[in-house]
Amino acid sequence: MSLPDKAFPVSWDQFHRDARALAWRLAGLNQTFKAIVCITRGGLVPAAIISRELNIRLIETVCVASYHDYVNQGDMVLLKGIAPELMENGGETVLVIDDLTDTGKTAAQVRTMLPKAHFACVYAKPKGVPTVDTFITEVSQDTWIYFPWDMGFTYQEPIAKGAG
Ligand SMILES: O=P(O)(O)OC[C@H]1O[C@H](OP(=O)(O)OP(=O)(O)O)[C@H](O)[C@@H]1O
Numbered sequence: 001m002s003l004p005d006k007a008f009p010v011s012w013d014q015f016h017r018d019a020r021a022l023a024w025r026l027a028g029l030n031q032t033f034k035a036i037v038c039i040t041r042g043g044l045v046p047a048a049i050i051s052r053e054l055n056i057r058l059i060e061t062v063c064v065a066s067y068h069d070y071v072n073q074g075d076m077v078l079l080k081g082i083a084p085e086l087m088e089n090g091g092e093t094v095l096v097i098d099d100l101t102d103t104g105k106t107a108a109q110v111r112t113m114l115p116k117a118h119f120a121c122v123y124a125k126p127k128g129v130p131t132v133d134t135f136i137t138e139v140s141q142d143t144w145i146y147f148p149w150d151m152g153f154t155y156q157e158p159i160a161k162g163a164g
């Protein structure tokens with residue numbers, strides 16, 4: 001697979017605002033979450049913002065990798081699982097955080113470990129939408145989201161010269 005046609009670049013400022021918007025949305029659920037399970041690595045950044053906003057101080061990671069070469073997704077590898085005490089009762093008091101859901105494979109895989117947890121991410125593509133409970137912004141499936149931690153400053157071609 002090659003890079004999707006459309007680009008959705010996200011600055012640190014925009015990411016912070018969108019992650020805070022997610023925190024507001026989650027606060028509105030009036031649900032008490034005892035812990036956050038963040039899906040590394042992308043979930044670490046929104047988890048930090050949401051834990052601060054919702055005052056959730058118990059943070060666990062589930063470490064999975066599937067995009068081994070940037071845009072191409074391979075087999076899901078579980079590098080580190082979730083503490084057994086957080087998986088009790090299907091994780092009903094757990095909030096799972098990721099930066100985005102794309103095909104939904106990552107969220108679906110983690111849901112097998114925490115079937116009753118609340119799944120939230122900042123961005124979602126249509127295939128991933130059914131795999132999460134809450135998200136903020138949807139982009140089309142043929143869009144690649146460029147996160148600020150993956151970016152640097154580079155020259156941009158003028159649109160008139162055919163920049164995509
Ligand atoms: O819905 P999916 O198609 O499964 O894709 C979404 C996942 O892909 C990215 O993680 P990635 O596996 O690239 O690892 P990273 O978070 O360490 O960058 C992203 O952070 C999500 O976790």
Ligand code: HPA
Nearest residue numbers: 067102143144145146147
């Ligand atoms: O659109 C994306 N952007 C960054 N990482 C990703 N991992 C899956 N989809 C994406």
Ligand SMILES: [Mg+2]
Nearest residue numbers: 040041042043
């Ligand atoms: Mg990830």
